[in-house]
Amino acid sequence: MQKRYMFTPGPTMVPAEVLLAEAAPMIHHRTPQFSRILREVTDGMKELFGTEQEVFIIAGSGTAAMEAAIANTCSPGEKAICVAGGKFGERWAEICDAYGCEVNVIEPEWGRSFSVEQAEAALSESPQARVLCITHSETSTGALTDVEGIATLTRETGTLLVVDSITGVGVHPVRMDQWGVDVLVSGSQKGCMIPPGLAFIAVSPRTWDVIEGCTSPRYYLDLRAMRKNLQGKTTTPFTASVSLVRALHKALEMMREEGHENVFARHARLAEATRAAMRALGLKLVPENPVNGVTAVWAPEGIDTGEMTKIMRDDYGVTIAGGQGHLKGKIFRIGHMGYVSEEDLLVAISAVERALRELGYEFEFGSGLAAAQRALFGEA
Numbered sequence: 001m002q003k004r005y006m007f008t009p010g011p012t013m014v015p016a017e018v019l020l021a022e023a024a025p026m027i028h029h030r031t032p033q034f035s036r037i038l039r040e041v042t043d044g045m046k047e048l049f050g051t052e053q054e055v056f057i058i059a060g061s062g063t064a065a066m067e068a069a070i071a072n073t074c075s076p077g078e079k080a081i082c083v084a085g086g087k088f089g090e091r092w093a094e095i096c097d098a099y100g101c102e103v104n105v106i107e108p109e110w111g112r113s114f115s116v117e118q119a120e121a122a123l124s125e126s127p128q129a130r131v132l133c134i135t136h137s138e139t140s141t142g143a144l145t146d147v148e149g150i151a152t153l154t155r156e157t158g159t160l161l162v163v164d165s166i167t168g169v170g171v172h173p174v175r176m177d178q179w180g181v182d183v184l185v186s187g188s189q190k191g192c193m194i195p196p197g198l199a200f201i202a203v204s205p206r207t208w209d210v211i212e213g214c215t216s217p218r219y220y221l222d223l224r225a226m227r228k229n230l231q232g233k234t235t236t237p238f239t240a241s242v243s244l245v246r247a248l249h250k251a252l253e254m255m256r257e258e259g260h261e262n263v264f265a266r267h268a269r270l271a272e273a274t275r276a277a278m279r280a281l282g283l284k285l286v287p288e289n290p291v292n293g294v295t296a297v298w299a300p301e302g303i304d305t306g307e308m309t310k311i312m313r314d315d316y317g318v319t320i321a322g323g324q325g326h327l328k329g330k331i332f333r334i335g336h337m338g339y340v341s342e343e344d345l346l347v348a349i350s351a352v353e354r355a356l357r358e359l360g361y362e363f364e365f366g367s368g369l370a371a372a373q374r375a376l377f378g379e380a
């Protein structure tokens, strides 16, 4: 018998209650029943985004919301500053480039967090930039960005702050309005603990003026159509992903029951325990300022993490992620976001230890687990 566990930084494990909600018989998307669900889900997402603005729900993966962010704000020829300190930051630059923006790519070393000082320098170098695109939680390196600090700079300028918080929302507290973020995007298969297929986007009041004047082409991802349909008729411009929206309805109910502060605190504890375990194994973390949804770790010399993650997945039933881009084979990433309990985490750490031992790494077997146990449950 093999039981399957997913400790990947998206998609993440989905609670049975959520799967059952998703499996309910179909209802039509242009009905009062669906509009009621859509309204409640939108309001729930507004809480997680920390905004009074509408959160639009798009049928598409997280990247659809990233593309919507650019298609609606950055006109061809306008300047975009994109911070590419990892795979997902690079995606901002690729999207801006596809929309004909003049892209200024800033490339912090992968694992380094883009700082407020670096943001200040970039903004003073390109004062006419239409957007500054950053990644709140860079899933490919596990590095956290100080969104609040950077927002204090953009608030004073004409540059919109566009934030990918796809693995931030539901994991870290997000205060879009209070911080002064202009565009915030997220996705469903990470902290929201539902399957892939929904993307979320909210924009600040001042962003609407830019959206109206933007000359980039857009149709499916036109935020004006999304606003008109949601505000006028509590509906979506095109067929909503009815089953996923119902799944999210259940997931948001579970998160509210746990209490949002408790959800964030649980992620912080899981992250702290994972870091403690990896240090106890003699391993080094990739980011200097780590996020709470995923832990990225340098593999020991001579161990290929492609092989390591394959052994874990196929032989133990425990899926974690390897590295992306130039970190492929060199790092492994343990996802602990969404539907992950403290007990679950010990399964992940146990499997990491077994795979490392199988691949010949020398360490005291069980020392990672012991460190995690202590971090989670304290000294006896």
Ligand SMILES: *Cc1c(COP(=O)(O)O)cnc(C)c1O
Pocket (backbone or CB within 6 Å): 009, 010, 061, 062, 063, 064, 088, 135, 137, 138, 139, 164, 166, 167, 187, 196
């Ligand atoms: C998962 C993820 C995305 C979006 O990826 P999709 O495959 O389009 O859902 C974007 N940014 C970050 C930081 C992510 O973790």
